[in-house]
Amino acid sequence: MSTPPRASSQPGFWDVRYEREDHLFGTAPNAFVAAEASRISPNSDVVALGAGEGRTLLWLARTHGHRGTAVDFSGRALATAARWAQEYEVPLDTVRADVRTWRPERRWDAALVTFLQLLPEERAGLYRLLRRIVRPGGWILGEWFRPAHLHGPYDRLGPNRADRMVPPTEVRAAFAQEQQARCTAADVNLREGPRLKGHAAVVRSIVQRA
Numbered sequence: 001m002s003t004p005p006r007a008s009s010q011p012g013f014w015d016v017r018y019e020r021e022d023h024l025f026g027t028a029p030n031a032f033v034a035a036e037a038s039r040i041s042p043n044s045d046v047v048a049l050g051a052g053e054g055r056t057l058l059w060l061a062r063t064h065g066h067r068g069t070a071v072d073f074s075g076r077a078l079a080t081a082a083r084w085a086q087e088y089e090v091p092l093d094t095v096r097a098d099v100r101t102w103r104p105e106r107r108w109d110a111a112l113v114t115f116l117q118l119l120p121e122e123r124a125g126l127y128r129l130l131r132r133i134v135r136p137g138g139w140i141l142g143e144w145f146r147p148a149h150l151h152g153p154y155d156r157l158g159p160n161r162a163d164r165m166v167p168p169t170e171v172r173a174a175f176a177q178e179q180q181a182r183c184t185a186a187d188v189n190l191r192e193g194p195r196l197k198g199h200a201a202v203v204r205s206i207v208q209r210a
């Protein structure tokens with residue numbers, strides 16, 4: 001008998017959450033990406049996987065002149081991202097797709113992935129996709145909860161299962177062949193909207209493609 005897919009693996013689960021609450025993950029950019037943004041040359045093409053409402057891409061467009069592509073399987077999240085892009089008068093492409101099966105034909109100068117919750121067997125495909133869609137010399141910036149979050153002195157936020165959190169060793173191994181790959185476990189105070197606020201155990205990675 002096959003196991004039914006988990007709710008949070010379905011776009012409908014996320015559509016309901018985005019409909020119920022505005023700015024689910026805040027309007028400010030992801031703090032880690034904002035801190036590392038100077039690595040990406042001005043006016044670059046940047047893609048975000050599981051982009052949500054596009055908060056980080058829109059900030060990059062406004063502050064660094066980047067052209068963003070927001071990929072998410074939630075139509076609600078992308079509709080908000082497109083509306084904000086219009087309000088801010090910045091370019092933004094939205095792609096409604098499941099990153100587990102999305103196979104674009106082109107490459108970008110940089111890719112972002114922040115707090116995307118995939119299962120272990122799905123993440124190998126995510127890392128392959130990231131390596132494929134970023135040009136040589138381009139950047140991949142990623143942040144996820146790490147499993148220690150469930151058992152340490154942290155606030156209750158993020159996924160409620162360890163298998164949707166990412167061990168640092170896994171990210172290190174996935175990008176070991178790249179030009180640069182720094183992957184660190186960090187204990188941080190997140191202040192990124194109502195669902196991402198508090199003391200958290202995360203893993204952060206900065207990868208430059210070979």
Ligand SMILES: C[S@@+](CC[C@H](N)C(=O)[O-])C[C@H]1O[C@@H](n2cnc3c(N)ncnc32)[C@H](O)[C@@H]1O
Nearest residue numbers: 014025050051052072073074097098099114115
């Ligand atoms: C925790 S939210 C983070 C959103 C955004 N990265 C941010 O930091 O604000 C996770 C996002 O990933 C999207 N998502 C989850 N699984 C996905 C999949 N398989 N394909 C595309 N999007 C997915 C959800 O719709 C949701 O917008």
